[in-house]
Structures are given as structure tokens and as C-alpha cells.
Amino acid sequence: MKVILKADVKGSGKKGDLIDVSDGYAKNFLLKKGLAEIATAGGINEINQRRVSDEFHRAEYLKAQKQLAAELDGKQVDVPIRTGEKGKVFGAVTTQNIAAALNELGYEVDKKKITAKDAMKTVGVFDAEIRLMEGVVAKIKVNVVPLA
Numbered sequence: 522m523k524v525i526l527k528a529d530v531k532g533s534g535k536k537g538d539l540i541d542v543s544d545g546y547a548k549n550f551l552l553k554k555g556l557a558e559i560a561t562a563g564g565i566n567e568i569n570q571r572r573v574s575d576e577f578h579r580a581e582y583l584k585a586q587k588q589l590a591a592e593l594d595g596k597q598v599d600v601p602i603r604t605g606e607k608g609k610v611f612g613a614v615t616t617q618n619i620a621a622a623l624n625e626l627g628y629e630v631d632k633k634k635i636t637a638k639d640a641m642k643t644v645g646v647f648d649a650e651i652r653l654m655e656g657v658v659a660k661i662k663v664n665v666v667p668l669a
Contacts, residue, residue, distance in 0.1 A: 523539060523559075525538070526557050527558060583654070590651070590653055592628070615632075616633070616637065620635060641665050648663075
């Protein structure tokens with residue numbers, strides 16, 4: 522019997538999968554517990570449309586992230602911070618500071634996606650990396666400047 526899963530079922534499939542199971546398993550377990558519904562032409566068509574829609578949205582999101590990475594790649598961001606004598610920074614520049622500086626430039630980037638190669642504890646230019654998603658990375662320069 523062909524059924525469409527309404528929820529993830531261990532050993533059978535994930536929500537939205539069209540699977541072929543024995544009649545007894547379908548009637549006595551999957552249908553009885555509300556984990557599946559009998560596959561109809563309308564249900565199968567709905568699954569196919571949802572799958573196509575999900576792939577389209579995933580492709581659009583990937584395209585947008587790649588475009589953002591291309592815009593950010595090679596950019597230099599100025600991060601003003603309080604300093605003492607000889608350019609020594611009080612504390613360190615954090616990913617939150619970098620995200621705030623990017624936000625001022627009009628790029629909304631989550632601080633968790635930013636990684637700095639070196640600790641930014643002095644005034645100067647440092648390298649940082651923004652991992653927008655798997656396989657989409659932008660490298661930026663962070664210019665730590667004394668707060669005026």
C-alpha cells in the first residue's frame with residue numbers, strides 16, 4: 522500500500538515521503554496513529570509541487586547569499602574602539618563589533634557567521650571571514666581605528 526508520511530517515522534521515512542509499505546503496517550500502525558495518509562493522486566501531486574517549490578526557494582536563497590558574498594568579498598570595514606597609549610585596545614574587537622560595523626554599511630550579517638583569524642587587540646588591519654552558508658565564504662579586512 523502506498524502512503525504519504527505526515528511525520529518522520531524511524532526506519533520508514535521522513536515527513537512528506539511517499540513510501541510503499543505492507544497493508545497491515547499501514548492500517549494497524551501508520552494510519553491508526555495518524556502518521557500517514559493513503560496516497561491519492563492529489564496527495565502525490567501536492568508532494569511534487571512542494572518539492573519543486575522547496576528546490577526553487579533553496580536555489581533563490583543560495584543565489585542571494587552568493588551575491589552578498591560577492592559584494593562583501595574584499596571590503597574593508599572600519600571598527601572604531603577605545604584605545605590607550607601606543608594604540609593598545611581596551612579588550613578586543615569582537616565579531617559583534619564587526620557585525621555592527623557591517624550593519625552600518627547596510628549589510629545584515631549574523632555575528633556567529635564571522636570568524637577572525639587573529640585576535641584584534643591592537644590598532645591595524647586584520648583579516649576576517651564571513652561564512653554565509655556552506656560553500657559561500659567572503660573574506661573582508663577589518664580596520665581597527667582609535668575612537669575619536
